[in-house]
Amino acid sequence: MHRYQKPWRGAWYYVRRVPTAFAHLDKRNPVRVSANIAVADDPEGWRAARVIDRLDKETEAYWRGLLEGHAVEAQRRYDAARTRARALGFDYMPAMELAAKPIGDLLDRAEVLRPRDAAGSGPEIAAVLGGEDRPDFRLSTLFGEYERLSRASLKEKSEDQLRKWRNPKKRAVANLMTVIGDKRLSEITRNDALDFQAWWQDRIVGEGREIETANKDIGHINRMLRTLERWHRLGLPPVFSELRIEGGRVAQRQAYDAGYVRDRLFAPGALDGLNEEARAVIWLVAETGLRLSEACNLTSETIHLDEPVPYVAVRPDGRQMKTDQSAREIPLLGGALAAAKRFPEGFPRYRHRADALSALVNKYLDTAGLRPSKGHTLYSLRHTFEDRLTAVGAPEKVMAALMGHKYIRPKYGAGPSLELKAEWVGRIVYQVPHDTAS
Incomplete structure (x- = not known):
């Protein structure tokens, strides 16, 4: 039977609590969906298990879609606030950062709103006084945003070239999530990065994996995080820098005689x-x-x-x-x-x-x-x-x-x-x- 398979009211159901990462977006708790198969017709639950496995995959895809859509909308609002702030002569700062500045900086910003008759404008207030938080991407959305930011350099690649470009980066993210879970990017620490390096060291020693494979994973993660930091000013420290594992070598193809x-x-x-x-x-x-x-x-x-x-x-x-x-x-x-x-x-x-x-x-x-x-x-x-x-x-x-x-x-x-x-x-x-x- 599937681990989220439960009998309820004479039928098999998919029952699963909403993970913490998605709880603010999906208020159902637990999620309960019928497999439309009576327990009496499938007492061992084998047929129902196949249906519930599909329901589980669909539900996880739905949650990822909610998270990605939420991140895209937050990014849109944040970018718009930055653009408005620049137009009004200020660098954009979220409210928490602005609060740490001298009071004069805050008064200067407030003063700009009055002569422009912007006091009633929510978007301009948000832009000048930091009403939009920096978007807080999760690790599961890292590759998608990196690909979006790289779209200009990818436009001439064929589908096969895109596949080769995507797969190692998606694999690196999946490996990192195996070690630290689907953290927010702002929550990833140097200790997380060191744990990932140690995870790879264990695989190199215990499974005979190549050092260069580990270094490629670390390099992909580092490059993607740096790119998002550069574009979105997320304030991310370079936690994956200088983590290459020593001793690796790129295999040299032999030439035939x-x-x-x-x-x-x-x-x-x-x-x-x-x-x-x-x-x-x-x-x-x-x-x-x-x-x-x-x-x-x-x-x-x-x-x-x-x-x-x-x-x-x-x-x-x-x-x-x-x-x-x-x-x-x-x-x-x-x-x-x-x-x-x-x-x-x-x-x-x-x-x-x-x-x-x-x-x-x-x-x-x-x-x-x-x-x-x-x-x-x-x-x-x-x-x-x-x-x-x-x-x-x-x-x-x-x-x-x-x-x-x-x-x-x-x-x-x-x-x-x-x-x-x-x-x-x-x-x-x-x-x-x-x-x-x-």
């Missing part, structure tokens, strides 16, 4: 267990150094086969570019050219689904014994491409232009031509029959 790729990965039949689109993308990454997301999102408009030098153009196309240098043209030779000819309109199966392709290919390579170490992944082929260019002495400017990296010296001219890039890529192309990609 070029000979291993030629003799093992691209051996006849080695990739036959993968579908054609997956095999073609592997060839593209290996022969062009494309990022996996760049390869997966090519289209008929970015694959140019009827040119003196066939090439692909990396463009935003509904996504935010990783760097300003990511937009570039890369020549198609060898297996990459064969792959593009086989799929001249791109790879619809994996468009905006690079993660799914990566998981599929890495699992296949693992099963087929084609990963010399756990550090070798599909993405390693991009690093191998760069190593191969280095081995033949390609100029740094050409390598940067092919890889989409920033060139460290001042930029002059238009950069390496497509023909020049093709000349250097031609020196490292795998000598493997082109029909292997098809």
